[in-house]
Amino acid sequence: MILKQYKISFTETLESIYDKEEIESFFFIISEFLHQKKRIDLALDPNFSITENEVEKWNSIVNELKQEKPIQYILGETEFFGLRFLVNENTLIPRQETEELVELILSNKQINNSTVQPKILDIGTGSGCIAISLAKNWHNAKVYALDVSEKALDIAQQNATLNEVEINFICKSILEVEDLTFPKTHNLEPNAFFDVIVSNPPYVRNLEKEEIKKNVLEYEPHLALFVEDTDALLFYRKIAQLAQKNLSKNGTLYFEINQYLGKEMVDLLQNMNFKNIQLIKDIYGNDRMISCDK
Numbered sequence: 001m002i003l004k005q006y007k008i009s010f011t012e013t014l015e016s017i018y019d020k021e022e023i024e025s026f027f028f029i030i031s032e033f034l035h036q037k038k039r040i041d042l043a044l045d046p047n048f049s050i051t052e053n054e055v056e057k058w059n060s061i062v063n064e065l066k067q068e069k070p071i072q073y074i075l076g077e078t079e080f081f082g083l084r085f086l087v088n089e090n091t092l093i094p095r096q097e098t099e100e101l102v103e104l105i106l107s108n109k110q111i112n113n114s115t116v117q118p119k120i121l122d123i124g125t126g127s128g129c130i131a132i133s134l135a136k137n138w139h140n141a142k143v144y145a146l147d148v149s150e151k152a153l154d155i156a157q158q159n160a161t162l163n164e165v166e167i168n169f170i171c172k173s174i175l176e177v178e179d180l181t182f183p184k185t186h187n188l189e190p191n192a193f194f195d196v197i198v199s200n201p202p203y204v205r206n207l208e209k210e211e212i213k214k215n216v217l218e219y220e221p222h223l224a225l226f227v228e229d230t231d232a233l234l235f236y237r238k239i240a241q242l243a244q245k246n247l248s249k250n251g252t253l254y255f256e257i258n259q260y261l262g263k264e265m266v267d268l269l270q271n272m273n274f275k276n277i278q279l280i281k282d283i284y285g286n287d288r289m290i291s292c293d294k
Contacts, residue, residue: 001049001050001052001055002046002047002048002049002050003031003035003037003042003048003049003050004042004046004047004048006050006055006058007027010023010027010058010062011023011027013062013066014026014062014065014066017065017066017068018065026065026071028042029071029075030058030061030071030075033075033077034054034057034058035048035050035054061074061075068213068214068215068218068219069215069219070093070215070216070219070220072087072093073087073088073089073093073219076088078093078094080094080098080099080127080129080133081099081102081103081129081133081136081137083132083133083136083163084162084163085127085128085129085132085159085162085163086127086155086158086159086162087127087155088155089219089220089221090149090151090152090154090155090221091126091127091152091155091156091221091224092126092127092220092221092224092225093220094126094127094129096282096283097256097282097283097284097288097289098129098130098200098256099133100282100283100288100289101130101198101200101254101256101288101289102129102130102133102134102137104254104280104289104291105134105196105198105252105254106134106137106138108252108291109138116140117140117141117142118138118140118141118142118195118196119141119142119143119144119193119194119195119196119248120134120135120138120141120142120143120144120194120195120196120197120198121143121144121145121146121180121194121196121197121198121246122134122143122144122145122146122198122199123146123174123197123198123199123201123239124146124147124148124174124199124200124201124202124224124235125145125146125147125152125153125156125169126147126149126152126156126200126224127152127155127156127159128145128155128156128157128159128160128167128169129159130145130198130200131143131144131145131156131160131167132156132159132160132163132165132167134196134198135160135165135166135167136163136165142168143165143166143167143168144167144168144169144170144194145167145168145169145170146169146170146171146172146174146177147169147170147171148171148172148173148174148223149171149221149223149224150171152221152224153169153171156169157169174199174201174235174238174239174242175234175235175238177242179242179245179246180194180197180242180245180246181246193246193247193248193249193251194246194247194248194251195247195248195251195252196251196252196253196254197239197242197243197246197247197251197252197253197254198253198254198255199235199236199239199254199255199256200255200256201227201235201236201239201255202223202224202225202226202227202235203227203232203235203236203256203257203258203261204225204226204227204258205226205227205228205229205232205258206226206228206229207229208258208260209226232258232261232264233261233264233265233268236255236257236265236268237268239253239255240253240268240269240272240274241272243274243294244272244273244294247294248294249294250293250294251293251294252291252292252293252294253269253274253291253292253293253294254289254290254291255289255290255291256288256289257287257288257289257290259282259286259287259288260287261287262279262287262290265279265290266279266290269290269292274292274293274294275292275293275294276291276292276293277290277291277292278290278291278292
């Protein structure tokens with residue numbers, strides 16, 4: 001069957017669930033995944049045909065899309081900051097806003113750090129997207145990444161290997177950590193100070209669940225998404241307290257935040273005597289990142 005013809009039924013099957021642009025995006029993502037054919041390749045080869053076995057693979061993916069399962073989980077991979085990452089139900093799907101956080105850190109790296117080998121800690125690393133992207137683009141940095149989920153860290157380690165970077169992974173709940181000094185098995189000397197601490201912790205309040213799409217609510221790990229309405233800044237407060245102890249002098253703390261809690265985050269960091277606090281909007285105009293220095 002000519003793939004261009006299959007696209008007609010592909011679109012008709014999904015149009016009651018997704019908008020036209022999203023279906024178009026799915027089609028070319030799958031085409032590249034199954035056939036290594038990008039949009040331009042198909043435009044140049046309009047008669048490209050697929051076998052019966054390949055049609056079955058397409059149909060299987062379509063059936064999962066009909067259940068509103070994220071395309072990244074169906075294919076088992078996604079792209080983040082120009083790199084390939086494996087993902088599954090134990091890891092959040094990396095998002096464009098988080099790419100902006102990585103870009104912010106990298107754009108400030110010369111300002112924030114003058115050490116020979118800066119140390120970076122990513123708290124709540126999930127798939128490892130932040131830690132690995134930083135390690136790949138900040139070549140002299142020593143990067144550590146912490147997460148409470150062993151299953152997430154297994155995927156993160158695979159992603160580090162896939163992208164040819166060395167990350168020191170640590171399995172701990174940040175809420176149970178009193179000091180960011182880890183055993184020598186993590187290659188971190190006692191009383192170590194980090195030059196950068198970054199986190200994209202759970203920040204969606206239960207009251208905001210109605211804003212969450214089905215494909216996120218039913219498939220992505222709630223442990224990495226949601227926080228109780230009564231203490232929405234729980235993780236931020238804990239991480240900031242640890243940063244007070246374990247950031248180097250003039251070291252920088254970075255967070256991705258709940259867009260509705262920008263003022264509360266500024267107040268929290270001001271009350272903890274951090275300086276140079278910057279609340280930064282994402283490309284959609286939402287308060288999404290915050291940085292501050294010790």
